[in-house]
Amino acid sequence: MKIQEIREIIKLVDGSSIDEFTYESEGTKVKLKKNGGAVSAPAAQAPAAPAPKMEEAPKAAAPAPAAKAEELISEEAPEVAVQNDENLHQILSPMVGTFYQSPSPEEPAYVQPGTKVSADQVVCIVEAMKLFNEIEAEVDGEIAEILVKDGQLVEYGQPLFLVKTN
Template sequence: MDIKDIQNLIKFVAKSGATEVKLEMEDIKITIKTGSEKTETTIVQQAPMGMPQMQVAAPIAQVAPTETQSVNANVADESSKYIEITSPIIGTFYRKPAPDKPVFVEVGDSVNSETIVCMVEAMKLFNEIEAEVSGKIVKVLVEDGTPVEFGQPLFLVDPS
């Protein structure tokens, strides 16, 4: 199991809402605990003969914000009267249910808490994202087919 597999497992556990997951394989033990806003991972690997066991704590890596995310943050600051619809998971953002279908929502469309506004694909699973707020779409902050992070703003909604 390499670091990418462990990171994917951490993301999956955080997304699932589980509070604790333990995984034991023949040469590795992993415990992932999630709390209020903290995710803790403990990895214990079998040490080679004659060496003591070592525990390694691997917190979820925070990705440095890109220039686009910084611009999006500035837009959100300037227009604080708007509500952000954010990505609940890490994955690829899609505005359409299929390439030959129309987009879920356009700028100017009214949405309610159950309106599907986009899809985020993570690990070959397509997750429909609901607005969870009522109002009018003011701006789409992410290009179709681009990767998104957990908590990244996707849309701005005017609640009035």
């Protein structure tokens, strides 16, 4: 199991109502538990197969710096946008997945720049592990900008839209 797959599972469990999740495959066991909103991910190797764990550790360590850099970039971006216009609200991706502007390829996009939206209005879909999650506007206002392209992979917390609030 790759570290990115584990991260995606953590984010999905964190965003769900599940309190505990266990996954076991080929001697590797991943157990996730929510503790007051925090998710811990102790990954344990079966005692009978300690050698694969040693081989997997260097692979898992390599992607971590890049992931941290992406998280830092995501955290810096909202500050810049807020400084430019205080009336802009960012709609953030609640999970890792694929961004879709419309319910199906034949149908028009949920919103375009200039579209007036209400807080409970669906603005897009983020697909994660074959589940299509409708994302709502969260605020009343007007779509100022769409920050991602249709079919683009998005990260947890990545800004998807800028909404001009009143």
